[in-house]
Amino acid sequence: MNVPIKPQNQSINFRYGDEQLVLERIKRPQATDRVLIKVHPDCRIVVSAPEDASNEAVLCAVKKRGRWIYQQLREFRQQLEHITPRRFVSGETHYYLGKQYLLKVIEAPKQVQGVKLLRGKLEVSVRTRDADSVRDLLTSWYKARAKENFARRLDAVLEQALWVTEKPPLRILSMKTQWGSCSPNGCITLNPHLIKAPRDCIDYVILHELCHIAEHNHGERFYRLMNQVMPGWEKTKERLDGMASSILPR
Known part of the structure; x- marks a missing residue:
């Protein structure tokens, strides 16, 4: 087994406004029926959900936090705009x-x-x-x-x-x-x-x-x-x- 840089799990599509977003669904290890949503700085949207939860239930939880997710994405996208490729010159x-x-x-x-x-x-x-x-x-x-x-x-x-x-x-x-x-x-x-x-x-x-x-x-x-x-x-x-x-x- 391995520690992935990006989770290699099931992908679920979610539309917010005019944008199609892709969610990465992973199994939540804790014994709980709650769905945990995280937006990472590289703009990945990762949803931790119980294994027996249906995709419909997961999407329902995501839609309730759609506005928050989009706000997080907007902030991280603005940050990424300022990340430039390495040029390997003095001052970097x-x-x-x-x-x-x-x-x-x-x-x-x-x-x-x-x-x-x-x-x-x-x-x-x-x-x-x-x-x-x-x-x-x-x-x-x-x-x-x-x-x-x-x-x-x-x-x-x-x-x-x-x-x-x-x-x-x-x-x-x-x-x-x-x-x-x-x-x-x-x-x-x-x-x-x-x-x-x-x-x-x-x-x-x-x-x-x-x-x-x-x-x-x-x-x-x-x-x-x-x-x-x-x-x-x-x-x-x-x-x-x-x-x-x-x-x-x-």
């Missing part, structure tokens, strides 16, 4: 472990190319000042930091996962739709872009995958384990989902 901000750092590009033909986190800035030394070179160096730097930090965080949270008898293999792989995954044989794969998120978000993804070693599906036992090892994990998940548009390549 890039995330690392949940904090933003100014990028400083240094053209130094005779120096070794590389990236340093120095005095609150990400300094990138390149032989030729071009976006592709800066992007490639940053990508390699992020992957190296991800490998080092993820291994350390896995060691730290393993103490909570009492059902894991041996340290699982860990690999780093860029993925477009997943923060992490766990194979049937217990190998954990993590997205290197996750290194841009805060430490608690990294811990959440690792713990999520460790729970899948015990329970491969998102069943009652899985959520019981998640609540045991990370009380309040839902808020951390929401925080990570909200950062997706800022820390993933655009």
Whole structure:
């Protein structure tokens, strides 16, 4: 199983005024008959509903909050208009472990190319000042930091996962739709872009995958384990989902 960047669940169409909106319906783990509606900063509309609730019942709940949903969408769309694609030039901000750092590009033909986190800035030394070179160096730097930090965080949270008898293999792989995954044989794969998120978000993804070693599906036992090892994990998940548009390549 995996931690998706965007939930891969049932889609439901909903018309509000002249606009056709798409809702992502996911199963609500809590034992309740309430429908929970969330509009995320990337303009996804996610509806958490009990498994036995009909789509008609879900749409009825959504229509009652149609005005609120549209207002949230309008605010987030206005924010997204100001997000411009990365140009990998000095003055941009890039995330690392949940904090933003100014990028400083240094053209130094005779120096070794590389990236340093120095005095609150990400300094990138390149032989030729071009976006592709800066992007490639940053990508390699992020992957190296991800490998080092993820291994350390896995060691730290393993103490909570009492059902894991041996340290699982860990690999780093860029993925477009997943923060992490766990194979049937217990190998954990993590997205290197996750290194841009805060430490608690990294811990959440690792713990999520460790729970899948015990329970491969998102069943009652899985959520019981998640609540045991990370009380309040839902808020951390929401925080990570909200950062997706800022820390993933655009």
